[in-house]
Amino acid sequence: MSLKNKKILLIIGGGISAYKSLDLIRLLQRKDCSVKVILTKTGKKFVTSLSISSLSKNRVFEDTFGDKNSGEMEHISLSRWADATLVLPSTANFMSKLSRGSADDLATTVILASDKETFLVPAMNVRMWEHKATQKNLNTLFDYGYKFIGPQDGEMACGEYGKGKMSSPRQIISYLENFFKQKDYFKKKKIKATVTTGPTREYIDPVRYISNESSGKQGYEIALELSRLGIKTTLISGPTNINYSNEIKVKKIISGKQMFSEIKKTLPTDIAVCTAAVSDFKPTVKNKQKLKKKINLDKIQLEQNPDILEFLGKNNRHKPKLLIGFSAETENIIGNSLEKMREKHCDIIVANDVSKKETGFNVDFNEVMIIDKNGKIQKVKKNSKKFIASIIAKKIINSFLEIKNRLN
Numbered sequence: 001m002s003l004k005n006k007k008i009l010l011i012i013g014g015g016i017s018a019y020k021s022l023d024l025i026r027l028l029q030r031k032d033c034s035v036k037v038i039l040t041k042t043g044k045k046f047v048t049s050l051s052i053s054s055l056s057k058n059r060v061f062e063d064t065f066g067d068k069n070s071g072e073m074e075h076i077s078l079s080r081w082a083d084a085t086l087v088l089p090s091t092a093n094f095m096s097k098l099s100r101g102s103a104d105d106l107a108t109t110v111i112l113a114s115d116k117e118t119f120l121v122p123a124m125n126v127r128m129w130e131h132k133a134t135q136k137n138l139n140t141l142f143d144y145g146y147k148f149i150g151p152q153d154g155e156m157a158c159g160e161y162g163k164g165k166m167s168s169p170r171q172i173i174s175y176l177e178n179f180f181k182q183k184d185y186f187k188k189k190k191i192k193a194t195v196t197t198g199p200t201r202e203y204i205d206p207v208r209y210i211s212n213e214s215s216g217k218q219g220y221e222i223a224l225e226l227s228r229l230g231i232k233t234t235l236i237s238g239p240t241n242i243n244y245s246n247e248i249k250v251k252k253i254i255s256g257k258q259m260f261s262e263i264k265k266t267l268p269t270d271i272a273v274c275t276a277a278v279s280d281f282k283p284t285v286k287n288k289q290k291l292k293k294k295i296n297l298d299k300i301q302l303e304q305n306p307d308i309l310e311f312l313g314k315n316n317r318h319k320p321k322l323l324i325g326f327s328a329e330t331e332n333i334i335g336n337s338l339e340k341m342r343e344k345h346c347d348i349i350v351a352n353d354v355s356k357k358e359t360g361f362n363v364d365f366n367e368v369m370i371i372d373k374n375g376k377i378q379k380v381k382k383n384s385k386k387f388i389a390s391i392i393a394k395k396i397i398n399s400f401l402e403i404k405n406r407l408n
Helices: 016-030 049-056 074-081 092-100 106-113 126-130 132-144 169-189 217-228 256-265 308-314 333-344 385-407
Strands: 007-012 034-039 084-090 117-122 152-155 161-165 192-197 232-237 249-252 271-274 281-283 302-304 322-329 348-353 365-372 377-384
Touching (some): 007 016, 007 074, 007 106, 016 034, 016 049, 016 084, 016 169, 034 049, 034 074, 074 106, 084 092, 084 106, 084 169, 092 117, 126 132, 126 161, 132 377, 132 385, 192 217, 192 256, 217 232, 217 271, 217 385, 232 256, 271 308, 271 385, 308 333, 322 333, 322 385, 333 348, 333 365, 365 385, 377 385
Parallel strands (some): 084 117, 192 232, 232 249, 271 322
Antiparallel strands (some): 348 365
């Protein structure tokens, strides 16, 4: 059972849906989870400490300073104890506080002190959920790495209908089970992924080179997502301004030749995600001295770089179980991407229009189409590259598990 022996820290917020936390505690106990609860000041207006402690079999935490006779700093000890933190209901006010980095009570200080997964379970009126401020906070929290369970469409306590209804305790349990099941599976099986990202630089002389506008952000975010799902991930990155997390192994390269060499060192790998914008051409010779303006440009001869995606797709000996390519296009996006997928023998191709200034290269946002071998197209509207990465990672995980199930 994927939740067996997991330690869940439950933070109960102030909303009418708080009463569902009691049923959730009961269900978590049935799954052999250890549950500790922080009851916020507003949460006390909807549920009692006595009910919570009776179900959780643990003391309920309420005050930032905790037990005056205890030597523990509870915002530290609780964050270290938990395998995951779950906040429900996550109200508009609580999301607003988190998005600002507030730490004015035990609940918020625990979350800021934690390096574990934090799951937010929103519950609010549909108009509050749709408000620009809430959506802005939602995107900020997503960029911080918080995961969201819901909200659902449905009838609310106020009598209105729409998105904002809190996910049911059973839906929450199902989400957590699936999350930990996948994470435990990938760790146990020691699944490996290789992700390429960023541009390459093909030097003409000591100061000039052929390159492109790729920032490397999309590939980096995908690598982070895969790593946090328990996959041993190596990121091979061209020159970028990214401050890399120590959560993933990073190999830095300059040229396409170097990237090709590094990716061969990672083989065999289970999953390969080729987001890097490798320069198609390179000078046949790098001049040792800076070229002068008067030089005959015909003397600069170009040759093609190794096609890394094609090499991986056609390498029968070391072909990854799942190969994902990226298609940066300016016209005929779907047609060109489908052709690339067939030619390179990809399982999935992610297409984006790099002619748009607000998405794609060297910006924080993207808009993509995820195309699989069956021709199914999943359009993902403009959003942060972290959000886009989470959607792509989910597609990768589901596709990989489907392949494993077929082989078994």
